[in-house]
Amino acid sequence: MILEQISSGGKLNPLAALSFERMCAAYGKTIPTVSTTRTFAEQEYLYRGYVAHKVGFNFALAPGRSVHEQGFAVDFGESAWKWLTDHGNDFGWIRTNPNEMWHREYKQLKDLHYHILPPIEEKGFLVALNDYKQDQMYDWMKQTTEAIGRLEAMYGAADGRNRVKSADQSRDLIREAHAGVGRIEKMCD
Ligand SMILES: [Zn+2]
Numbered sequence: 001m002i003l004e005q006i007s008s009g010g011k012l013n014p015l016a017a018l019s020f021e022r023m024c025a026a027y028g029k030t031i032p033t034v035s036t037t038r039t040f041a042e043q044e045y046l047y048r049g050y051v052a053h054k055v056g057f058n059f060a061l062a063p064g065r066s067v068h069e070q071g072f073a074v075d076f077g078e079s080a081w082k083w084l085t086d087h088g089n090d091f092g093w094i095r096t097n098p099n100e101m102w103h104r105e106y107k108q109l110k111d112l113h114y115h116i117l118p119p120i121e122e123k124g125f126l127v128a129l130n131d132y133k134q135d136q137m138y139d140w141m142k143q144t145t146e147a148i149g150r151l152e153a154m155y156g157a158a159d160g161r162n163r164v165k166s167a168d169q170s171r172d173l174i175r176e177a178h179a180g181v182g183r184i185e186k187m188c189d
Contacts, residue, residue, distance in 0.1 A: 001013075001070075001071065002014060003017075003037055003071050004017035004018075005017075006020050006021065006033070006036065007020075007021060007024055007030045008020075008024075008030050008031060008032060008033040008036075009033070010033050010035070010036025010037065010074070011036055011037045011071070012036055012037055012071050012072070012074070012106075013037075013070065013071030013072055013106070015106075015108060016071060016072050016074075016106040019091055019092055019093070019106055019108075019111055019113070019114070020074070020106075022091065022113050023087070023088075023091045023093065023113075026087065026091070027080065027083055027087075031076060031077070031080045031083075031084075032076065032077025032079060032080060033074050033075065033076055033077060034075040034076065034077055034102060035068065035074070035075040036068070036071075036073075036074050036075075037068060037069070037070075037071045037073075038066065038068040038069055039069070040063045040064060040069060041063075043060065043061070043062075043063040043064070043066050043068060043069055044063040046058075046060035047060045047061065047062050047063055058100070059097070059099070059100070067096075067105050072105050072106045073103065073104070073105045073106075074093070074103075074104055074105075074106075075100075075102045075103050076102050076103075076104060077102075078101075078102070081101050081102065084104065088104055089110065090111075090112045090113065091111055091112070091113055092106050092107050092108060092109075092110045092111025092112075092113075092114070093105070093106055093107075094106075094107050094110060
């Protein structure tokens with residue numbers, strides 16, 4: 001399983017990690033996390049503590065059954081809960097247990113800040129992500145996301161003097177982004 005380090009110190013699935021960092025940018029600083037991706041052994045430890053009613057142990061699913069083991073769940077620090085209540089859903093971070101204010105899971109299809117996905121997910125992108133090609137797919141995804149990010153930055157920065165140059169550059173970036181999406185789509189066929 002491929003995981004990516006995030007700025008709070010934990011690790012997440014690469015797409016969840018990208019979303020987490022986008023959310024931190026909107027928050028204005030790193031959002032504190034208490035628990036991110038867990039190994040089977042870590043989940044087992046938490047589960048055993050929970051079923052034994054040990055002090056300090058919250059509800060935990062049996063090992064092998066938690067989204068924390070798949071890299072898509074985060075337990076957030078309390079100082080960010082209020083902000084997450086207002087903005088977390090828009091970034092695709094959804095509360096799945098009404099009793100756990102801290103626990104959210106990343107649902108890509110609900111992420112309004114994800115630029116590329118809609119045409120791709122229909123072609124099985126999410127399914128393909130789970131297969132052995134996911135590392136290659138992730139590289140392309142990242143390139144494409146970066147190209148679109150540069151394009152957006154350029155539109156934001158464009159002024160009269162730069163406009164002609166920017167138009168040329170933006171065409172190149174659009175081509176680059178389309179090539180990336182094309183490669184991803186091809187893999188999902
Ligand atoms: Zn959790």
